[in-house]
Amino acid sequence: MKNSLEAFVDRIELGEKVEATDWMPDEYRMLLIKQIHMHGISEVMGAYPEREWVSRAPTIQRKLALNAKIQDEIGHGQMLLRLAEDLSSVYGRGREDLMNDVLEGRVKFHNVFHLEAPTWADAGVIGFLVDGGAIITQAMLLNSSYAPYARMLKRIVAEESFHMQLGESEVLALASGNDAQRQMLQEAISRWWPAMMFFFGPRTMGPSAQRMMYFRIRTLDNEELRQRFINRYVPRIRALGMTIPDSDLRQDPSSGRWIYTDPDWDWFSRVVHNNDGPMSGARLALRRQAHDGLSWARQANLYATSEQSRQGGVL
Amino acid sequence: MKHPTTIQITALKSLILAMADDEWMMGDRGATWLALTPDLEEDLAMSSISQDEIGHAALLYTLLEELGEPGADTMVYERGPENWHHAVIAQHPTHSWAEWVVRRYCYEVFDDIRRKALARIPYPPLIASLKKMDAEESYHLLHFRSLMSMLARGGPLSRSYVDTAILADWPLLADLFEWGGRDEAWVLWDAGQLAPSAMRSAFDLVVQRDLIAWELEWPGPVRVADRAARHHDNSKTLPELLQHMREVRHIALAGNW
Numbered sequence: 001m002k003n004s005l006e007a008f009v010d011r012i013e014l015g016e017k018v019e020a021t022d023w024m025p026d027e028y029r030m031l032l033i034k035q036i037h038m039h040g041i042s043e044v045m046g047a048y049p050e051r052e053w054v055s056r057a058p059t060i061q062r063k064l065a066l067n068a069k070i071q072d073e074i075g076h077g078q079m080l081l082r083l084a085e086d087l088s089s090v091y092g093r094g095r096e097d098l099m100n101d102v103l104e105g106r107v108k109f110h111n112v113f114h115l116e117a118p119t120w121a122d123a124g125v126i127g128f129l130v131d132g133g134a135i136i137t138q139a140m141l142l143n144s145s146y147a148p149y150a151r152m153l154k155r156i157v158a159e160e161s162f163h164m165q166l167g168e169s170e171v172l173a174l175a176s177g178n179d180a181q182r183q184m185l186q187e188a189i190s191r192w193w194p195a196m197m198f199f200f201g202p203r204t205m206g207p208s209a210q211r212m213m214y215f216r217i218r219t220l221d222n223e224e225l226r227q228r229f230i231n232r233y234v235p236r237i238r239a240l241g242m243t244i245p246d247s248d249l250r251q252d253p254s255s256g257r258w259i260y261t262d263p264d265w266d267w268f269s270r271v272v273h274n275n276d277g278p279m280s281g282a283r284l285a286l287r288r289q290a291h292d293g294l295s296w297a298r299q300a301n302l303y304a305t306s307e308q309s310r311q312g313g314v315l
Numbered sequence: 316m317k318h319p320t321t322i323q324i325t326a327l328k329s330l331i332l333a334m335a336d337d338e339w340m341m342g343d344r345g346a347t348w349l350a351l352t353p354d355l356e357e358d359l360a361m362s363s364i365s366q367d368e369i370g371h372a373a374l375l376y377t378l379l380e381e382l383g384e385p386g387a388d389t390m391v392y393e394r395g396p397e398n399w400h401h402a403v404i405a406q407h408p409t410h411s412w413a414e415w416v417v418r419r420y421c422y423e424v425f426d427d428i429r430r431k432a433l434a435r436i437p438y439p440p441l442i443a444s445l446k447k448m449d450a451e452e453s454y455h456l457l458h459f460r461s462l463m464s465m466l467a468r469g470g471p472l473s474r475s476y477v478d479t480a481i482l483a484d485w486p487l488l489a490d491l492f493e494w495g496g497r498d499e500a501w502v503l504w505d506a507g508q509l510a511p512s513a514m515r516s517a518f519d520l521v522v523q524r525d526l527i528a529w530e531l532e533w534p535g536p537v538r539v540a541d542r543a544a545r546h547h548d549n550s551k552t553l554p555e556l557l558q559h560m561r562e563v564r565h566i567a568l569a570g571n572w
Contacts, residue, residue: 047350054346058564058572060373071362078355120563178567290351297353300469
């Protein structure tokens with residue numbers, strides 16, 4: 001007779017989905033928390049590079065669109081953290097703990113959000129390449145064995161595709177602009193390309209990622225995702241008249257696989273694991289300013305609400 | 316008012332511009348709170364409100380364009396500081412959450428009174444725009460009133476922050492109630508509610524009632540603004556803010572963005 005873990009894996013291999021109320025092995029729960037917590041926190045931290053450009057957006061329409069995009073990203077973070085909260089409740093951990101984790105270095109966020117975004121073109125390229133890359137990853141997660149995550153990703157992917165279109169529209173405007181605009185775009189693409197090569201993870205996946213494949217939390221490996229990204233973006237960037245900063249980049253005619261220069265794995269790894277990127281400290285300081293600096297306002301909310309229910313009145 | 320006279324058009328422009336510039340500045344300053352509010356839920360609400368305000372400003376600049384002024388983007392990105400007519404408080408920087416909540420609560424109470432007063436002007440494009448704005452602004456007022464109530468009743472620390480914020484914001488409120496243009500801007504129509512003194516009284520009444528209900532100290536009536544209300548000819552901060560706002564666009568002023 002099969003044990004409960006084997007029966008659980010059999011269910012998953014048959015394509016069945018796991019609901020929040022179903023029994024699940026501790027390892028599966030921990031892997032889900034790791035994945036969804038990191039995903040949610042990355043969405044929140046992703047607001048910081050772009051928020052710098054809202055006040056400087058060059059048209060009213062661009063200002064509104066960028067503001068709305070950042071709102072979406074924070075909304076994704078909020079929804080994902082709700083999922084992580086549900087999964088973490090058995091360990092007595094809630095929102096405050098999950099938000100504290102990023103400030104205390106217990107949860108990572110995507111490498112791209114540790115980097116500088118020094119020009120308006122960077123805001124466009126984040127939408128164009130980073131959101132485009134995120135869609136490739138998230139489209140794979142639509143098939144996740146954890147049903148609440150897969151359902152939530154339907155909405156997230158739909159909104160991310162608008163973000164990518166916004167990014168495309170911004171870079172297209174720059175590509176058809178004057179020399180200064182085109183140079184700004186080229187410099188931004190050159191800055192973000194190596195980071196996007198790292199974005200999908202190492203060529204050989206680590207033990208956690210391999211276990212996520214085993215449990216079908218994710219269904220494609222890092223290299224497959226990266227190949228899809230390169231395949232999609234090489235023609236697009238070239239169509240803009242821009243150059244990809246990799247002289248070795250070429251497609252193997254027999255296999256169709258892209259050959260590319262490896263990013264500086266060690267450097268990016270340190271950035272992500274040690275919060276050691278050029279903007280890690282500044283972005284975490286903003287998060288700390290909001291979370292720690294305004295904890296009194298959250299406490300006030302709790303106090304007022306408890307007083308209200310104690311008195312049976314309204315605020 | 317099917318065919319407004321030249322005097323009426325000048326007056327209308329003055330009234331609409333003051334409101335458009337207030338909404339723009341409140342929306343723009345509100346966006347600086349993106350991802351910096353106390354929690355993610357408030358980030359979402361604040362961001363939505365800022366987008367509404369910027370959208371209202373764009374709507375009102377479009378009304379001005381129909382009255383012969385340049386288009387909305389030109390108004391925002393090319394107008395000299397001397398031609399902006401927002402109230403000081405709409406542009407004033409703040410790094411204190413309590414000050415921002417108090418400021419926004421006061422602004423929303425005022426804006427509600429102003430929209431009702433403006434709705435008495437028989438100019439259909441303005442009435443239609445106000446109606447559209449009302450649908451969103453009513454939620455803004457509810458939101459900031461609820462935040463005020465929460466902070467006022469949120470314990471001693473929170474209450475002390477709100478008390479300090481009220482004292483800091485109060486002196487900045489005066490020129491909200493002025494129109495920035497000549498008095499004809501509001502005496503042309505049979506709408507006494509448009510008079511600065513009437514709007515100030517209506518504001519004092521509502522805010523005094525709310526503060527008393529929240530057991531906060533009311534600092535007394537808002538002072539009357541001086542003749543330079545809503546004029547920024549000598550402002551040091553507005554040129555800096557406009558330069559920052561226009562930094563990208565001015566890379567290619569006539570370019571495609």
